[in-house]
Structures are given as C-alpha cells and as structure tokens.
Amino acid sequence: MNLVRLNRQMLGKLAVVTVAMFGFGYALVPMYKAICEFTGINVLALGEQAIPGVKSQVPANTQVDLSRTITVEFDANSRGPWEFKPATRSLQVHPGELTTVMYEFQNVQNRRMSAQAIPSYAPQQAQAHFNKVECFCFNQYTLEPGEKKVWPVAFVIDSKLSKDVNTITLSYTFFEVGSGTPPAPVASVKLPAVAGLGS
Template identity: 40%
Template sequence: MKFSENTKVSAKLLALAASMLVFAIFVMPPLYDAFCEITGLNGKTGGRYEAVPAAIDTSRSITVQFIASNNDNMPWTFSPSVMSVEVHPGEVMDTVFIAFNPTGKDMIGQAIPSLVPFKAAEYFHKTECFCFNQQILKAGEQAELPLRFIVDPEIPNSVNTITLSYTLFDVTERISKNIEKNNEPEREG
C-alpha cells in the first residue's frame, strides 16, 4: 500500500505539532523559570526571605504600589487593602490583601507575584507572603492575606517606585485531584 504525498506531509505536520506541544508543556516552563531567575526578567520575586537586621536608610523612600487581579476562571474578589505605601529601604513593612469567595462552594486559590521594574526584583524581599501557600476559603468566606516585605538598602538610587502585582488562580480542581490521587489505596499486583 502506497501513501500519497498529502498523507506523508500531513503525518509530518502532525508529528511537528505534537512535538511543539510537548516542548511547550513540559520543557519550556522550567527553562523560562530558570531564565527569569538568572536574569530577573518578568519581575519574578523570590521565595521566602530570612530577614537580617540592616540599617534603615531614612534619607530616601520608595513607593511600593499594589495591584491584584484574578485569572479568568477565578470568581473571588481580590484586592489590596491599600493601593501603595512609602517605605524606607531596610524597613520592614506589613500590609494585607483581601480575598472573598462569593461562590456557594469551598475553593482553593494560589497567588502568583510579579514585580516591576524588573531590576528591583532582586532587592524586594518577602519575609511573609500569602503567595507562599494556597489559600482555602469556604463558601462566602473572606480573609485577610498578610504580606511582609523589606526593600533592600542596596537598591539602586534610580528606583523610586516598585509595583507588586498578584494574579489569583483557582487551583481547587488541581489540588483536589492531587489529594484524591495521594489517598488512593495501593493495589496489590
């Protein structure tokens, strides 16, 4: 049986599309995370920071602005309690974000941070952040989500404003599937 030229081209295109999909789903995210960590691009903030006492630079202040948004599938109300704060480099600052689950079901949310200007990411240290963990809110429940941070005194003098934004994602289904998978009894072979 001889394949037509169209069938061969279609098979090659299908294989190419499948390869691109596998690359995009499994290979690209870890590469992107590594790239952002090395370069500081995309304003990704680091994980938990252990605060070391440092001198507070009272000769200057930096405005830290807060933005909150929801992923398209997240029905919660999510916002910062204040839109901005003035902070001296080296000073510990506390604030909260407010989340409300208006639905009739318990849900789990995960916040992903981003920071601009990109070059400020290595100088912005979170010692406590709701983004370190998933947030579980029961139906109709509201919560204050804490954020504690320090702007490093070594931040360049050219940085006067930092904008920290969080996007909130609904991870209820994904987390529930992982819990179910981990609770399945082992089958004997």
C-alpha cells in the same frame, strides 16, 4: 533530757540557717548589680539605667536608609469570579524598613475552592531586592463558599536597590488550583482527498 536539749539546739541552728539563707537570697540582687557595674559584664542593664538630666536613647536601626523614600504600589488580579484587593493601594517606605500590608480575599462562588497567588514586580530589577518575610503567596488556601480572608505581606526593600528606582509595583495574580478547568479546544482538520490515493 539530754536528747530534748540536743533537739532544741538543732532546731535553733536550723532556724538560724533558714534566716541566713533568706537574707542571702535578698542580698543577691544588689550584690549582682554591684558586681556587674564594677566588671561591666551586664552592658545591657547599664545602658538601660536612667541618668538624671539625660534622655535615654534607643539606638536606631542602622539598616534603614532614611535618605531615600520608595513608593510601593499594590495591585491585585484574579483568575476567576473572586474578590481580591489590597487594603491600601500604595505606601512610602524607606529601604531596610520592615513594612506590612494586608490583602483581602473573598470566595464569592457557591462552592469550595483552593487557590494560590503568584507575585510579579515592576520594574523587573526590583524583584531581587524585594524581600518578603511573610506572604500569603507562600501557600495554597482552601476557602468555603462566601468565606473572607485577610492576609499579610511583610517585606523589606534592600538598600542595595538601584538609586534610580523610585517606584515599585507589587502585583499578585490569584488563581484557582486543582480545578476542573476544561482544556483548550482542539481544532479538527479535514484533509483534502488526493487523487490517485485509494478510493
């Protein structure tokens, strides 16, 4: 009898502890917010709070130079019977602004091929300030006959680019790698016979 009463008391205590734990868990969220607001620890959450009558402003990217606009022209050349072109021919960008353009490529040959692109820049001084974050020119690709691919080029133009540069041309030359291209012909030279030297 005594044992049954002890078990009921223990069960009652465990039920009270369980309810208290659930209550404490729910109370943690408002307690956490109150402590963060009081101490200023969670600055991001405070900045995201809506203030009545005030529009929330997302801080602008201070690295983008909105006072300048640069025209970037895109060019594509291929060494071989392939189709290779940019999806757009030119864009207006601000220095410091992340921009992405797509290039389209198709292997129109009836055989598998591996190829890679090499970039070039005009004017030449723009190369040091043209930072590619992602580019298909970083890798070689193998395409099956007739296969089409669309590849991105993501870039940022450094705001330190000379102020007198208003237009940059990014040009890619796509060429086949590992192909059995025949070597250049070697000219055969016939030496004239010299009198008095062996017959």
